[in-house]
Amino acid sequence: MLIKFFHDLRKAGVPVSxxxxxxxxxxxxxxxxxxxxxxxxYLARLCLxxxxxxxxxxDRVFAEHFAGAEKLFEKIVAExxxxxxxxxxxxxxxxxxxxxxxxxxxxxxxxxxxxQRLKEQKERHEGGxxxxxxxxxxxxxxxxxxxEGVRIGTEGKxxxxxxxxxxxxxxxxxxxxxxxxxRNLKLAxxxxxxxxxxxxxxxxxxxxxxxxxxxxxxxxxxxxxxERRNAVKVLLLLDVGGSMDDHIRVCEELFSAARTEFRHLExxxxxxxxxxxxxxxxxxxxxxxxxxxxxxxxxxxxxxxVIVGDATMSPYEIVQPGxxxxxxxxxxxxxxxxxxxxxxxRVAWLNPEPEERWDWTPSIRxxxxxxxxxxxxxxxxxLDRATAELRRRGSDGRAIAxxxxxxxGAPVGP
Amino acid sequence: MTDTRFAGTDExxxxxxLNMAVNAxxxxxxxxxxxxxxGTGKTRLAIEVAAALGRPLFEWHVKSTSKxxxxxxxxxxxxxxxDSQLGDARVGEIANYILKGKLWEAFDSAVQPVLLIDExxxxxxxxxNDLLRELxxxxxxxYETRELVKARHRPIIIITSNNEKELPDAFLRRxxxxxxxxxxxxxxxxxxxxxxxxxxxxxxxxxLAAFFKVREMxxxxxxxxxxxxxxWIKLLLAEEIPPEALRSDDPKKAIPPxxxxxxxxxxxxxxxxxxxxxxxxxxxA
Numbered sequence: 015m016l017i018k019f020f021h022d023l024r025k026a027g028v029p030v031s032x033x034x035x036x037x038x039x040x041x042x043x044x045x046x047x048x049x050x051x052x053x054x055x056y057l058a059r060l061c062l063x064x065x066x067x068x069x070x071x072x073d074r075v076f077a078e079h080f081a082g083a084e085k086l087f088e089k090i091v092a093e094x095x096x097x098x099x100x101x102x103x104x105x106x107x108x109x110x111x112x113x114x115x116x117x118x119x120x121x122x123x124x125x126x127x128x129x130q131r132l133k134e135q136k137e138r139h140e141g142g143x144x145x146x147x148x149x150x151x152x153x154x155x156x157x158x159x160x161x162e163g164v165r166i167g168t169e170g171k172x173x174x175x176x177x178x179x180x181x182x183x184x185x186x187x188x189x190x191x192x193x194x195x196x197r198n199l200k201l202a203x204x205x206x207x208x209x210x211x212x213x214x215x216x217x218x219x220x221x222x223x224x225x226x227x228x229x230x231x232x233x234x235x236x237x238x239x240x241e242r243r244n245a246v247k248v249l250l251l252l253d254v255g256g257s258m259d260d261h262i263r264v265c266e267e268l269f270s271a272a273r274t275e276f277r278h279l280e281x282x283x284x285x286x287x288x289x290x291x292x293x294x295x296x297x298x299x300x301x302x303x304x305x306x307x308x309x310x311x312x313x314x315x316x317x318x319x320v321i322v323g324d325a326t327m328s329p330y331e332i333v334q335p336g337x338x339x340x341x342x343x344x345x346x347x348x349x350x351x352x353x354x355x356x357x358x359x360r361v362a363w364l365n366p367e368p369e370e371r372w373d374w375t376p377s378i379r380x381x382x383x384x385x386x387x388x389x390x391x392x393x394x395x396x397l398d399r400a401t402a403e404l405r406r407r408g409s410d411g412r413a414i415a416x417x418x419x420x421x422x423g424a425p426v427g428p
Numbered sequence: 429m430t431d432t433r434f435a436g437t438d439e440x441x442x443x444x445x446l447n448m449a450v451n452a453x454x455x456x457x458x459x460x461x462x463x464x465x466x467g468t469g470k471t472r473l474a475i476e477v478a479a480a481l482g483r484p485l486f487e488w489h490v491k492s493t494s495k496x497x498x499x500x501x502x503x504x505x506x507x508x509x510x511d512s513q514l515g516d517a518r519v520g521e522i523a524n525y526i527l528k529g530k531l532w533e534a535f536d537s538a539v540q541p542v543l544l545i546d547e548x549x550x551x552x553x554x555x556x557n558d559l560l561r562e563l564x565x566x567x568x569x570x571y572e573t574r575e576l577v578k579a580r581h582r583p584i585i586i587i588t589s590n591n592e593k594e595l596p597d598a599f600l601r602r603x604x605x606x607x608x609x610x611x612x613x614x615x616x617x618x619x620x621x622x623x624x625x626x627x628x629x630x631x632x633x634x635x636l637a638a639f640f641k642v643r644e645m646x647x648x649x650x651x652x653x654x655x656x657x658x659x660w661i662k663l664l665l666a667e668e669i670p671p672e673a674l675r676s677d678d679p680k681k682a683i684p685p686x687x688x689x690x691x692x693x694x695x696x697x698x699x700x701x702x703x704x705x706x707x708x709x710x711x712x713a
Contacts, residue, residue, distance in 0.1 A: 029597075031601060033601055034601065037456060037458070040456060041452055041455065041456055044455050044456065046448070046451060046452045046455050046456070047448065047452075052444070053444070053448055056444065056445040056448040056449070057448055057452055059445075060445075060448065060449050060452055060604045060605065060606060061452070061604060063605065064461075064600035064601070064603070064605040065600070065605070066463060066607040069607065228505045228506050228509065229503070229505050231505075231509075
């Protein structure tokens with residue numbers, strides 16, 4: 015039964031390996047989780063899931079699989095024999111507590127009431143207010159035995175227990191395929207930060223060199239570290255107006271996150287596609303503009319360019335001179351895009367539209383081609399890929415060429 | 429087996445899933461990796477586990493410059509060079525210059541110890557991978573003295589991470605993983621009560637209400653955490669602020685007093701004041 019659970023987890027995208035599964039089985043054998051559905055849930059999650067981003071997927075698969083399982087546990091409990099109960103009480107309760115329990119009635123009566131309550135529970139499926147009982151499953155649930163009759167378990171926790179822990183989907187926001195929102199911003203920030211601290215190892219580490227040289231008994235051994243002092247320089251180009259109005263909030267959040275993260279951040283706005291001029295201030299976009307050529311002159315190829323836009327427009331706006339909806343542009347948008355990608359080798363386009371819909375819009379396809387497929391969705395996973403891309407380019411700035419196709423008739427392999 | 433079950437201590441309230449994690453890690457002798465928001469008690473956990481089980485605690489606080497080798501041992505070559513130049517007799521024996529690291533000390537312990545590796549993600553990205561064999565088999569080879577160091581008792585290893593870097597998969601496979609969620613209102617009450625036993629109920633409920641309201645404010649750069657709440661309550665007690673002052677009916681006092689303990693950077697304070705100002709204006713309009 016658990017093997018199917020294992021396979022379902024893998025299908026859902028939780029990277030579980032066989033070793034982890036075996037360790038779960040070993041833990042079950044050693045009785046770490048004992049007759050409680052919730053404890054089993056915690057144990058399974060502990061053994062199988064190694065990243066909180068996968069918690070939500072785990073919860074969903076678990077809910078599907080073990081939907082009926084807690085009923086099974088309750089059934090077992092309802093058949094609890096009286097002597098077992100007495101034995102457990104002797105082990106777990108102190109002298110006075112036991113006296114209190116006796117005062118309420120004999121063990122048999124207590125057991126009878128317990129059974130009745132459990133039966134009511136099963137019928138009243140969602141009744142949160144009357145969840146008296148067994149702390150989920152065993153009469154000696156995690157809260158311990160509370161000698162107030164049938165109200166077993168710690169006070170106050172009852173409300174929450176009405177819904178199973180894995181059904182609460184508390185970890186939904188940690189799922190990295192979800193769109194960015196205010197709560198995910200912190201995680202997004204961390205992705206961008208990963209971006210800023212690493213670089214090529216080309217700075218001499220004096221302390222390390224001395225130590226290594228000493229170990230070598232005087233032979234010089236140079237140690238290099240990546241440059242950490244230089245903050246990464248980012249040029250952020252944002253699409254405003256029109257169809258981007260739906261995504262204003264996300265872009266604002268991203269923008270404010272980027273502003274606080276990078277010391278050298280320059281931002282400009284454009285509409286729909288990049289033409290010959292951009293602007294810095296949206297209120298004065300018709301009066302004050304910066305020409306694209308000047309931008310290319312001012313910012314050296316060291317800058318990473320991040321373009322945020324939905325690339326949703328009529329294809330004419332990209333390929334035709336004069337295609338822009340706002341003004342007459344002498345050269346087509348695609349020409350400007352090519353100039354941009356030629357000057358800045360590290361470019362990434364972040365698209366707030368979901369990735370599944372990209373193929374339906376021809377303009378998005380066009381832009382992707384112009385960028386060499388460097389378009390990523392504006393989600394946490396997409397940001398991951400974008401930052402990986404922005405770091406991947408070779409140190410001389412040239413694109414990594416794809417391997418040449420094999421010659422006709424040439425032998426394949428050694 | 430029952431005497432090694434962990435269930436929190438008087439001063440450290442542990443949720444049931446955390447208890448399960450610690451007990452499973454102890455029973456199956458696997459390292460336990462703990463992640464969570466800062467200030468939720470990750471480092472405290474190891475200290476409390478050691479106290480609860482009565483075991484010695486070895487703490488290894490990892491820095492960004494730490495190397496995995498430093499946890500095992502360090503060979504002090506420079507001292508040896510100096511001693512040889514001074515003609516010290518100890519020079520002949522290389523073992524005199526091997527400085528034991530935290531892991532070695534933990535392996536040498538006479539009873540089963542608790543080893544805390546704190547903030548493992550601060551170090552270089554290959555750091556966790558360098559410790560794989562040691563974590564797996566609890567042994568390592570000292571090249572200089574040609575000796576194999578094995579653990580006398582397999583230590584209980586608790587590793588904390590601040591989630592700043594991705595940890596390598598091979599490392600994650602060998603650990604159990606637990607994420608400490610930020611405590612909800614009820615657990616928070618218990619935590620505060622365990623630290624301040626005589627606290628008046630009104631003050632406690634008002635303080636918690638104000639705290640969760642501050643946490644829920646959108647756009648906060650750094651949300652206040654458990655440790656900040658406890659510090660804030662300490663300040664409130666020290667200044668003898670009455671519970672009524674924490675209730676925000678009066679718009680002038682909408683910012684909780686002594687908010688410096690909760691909001692740690694000026695952007696957040698600024699944001700807070702702006703929201704209060706807007707609310708006040710909205711209320712009047």
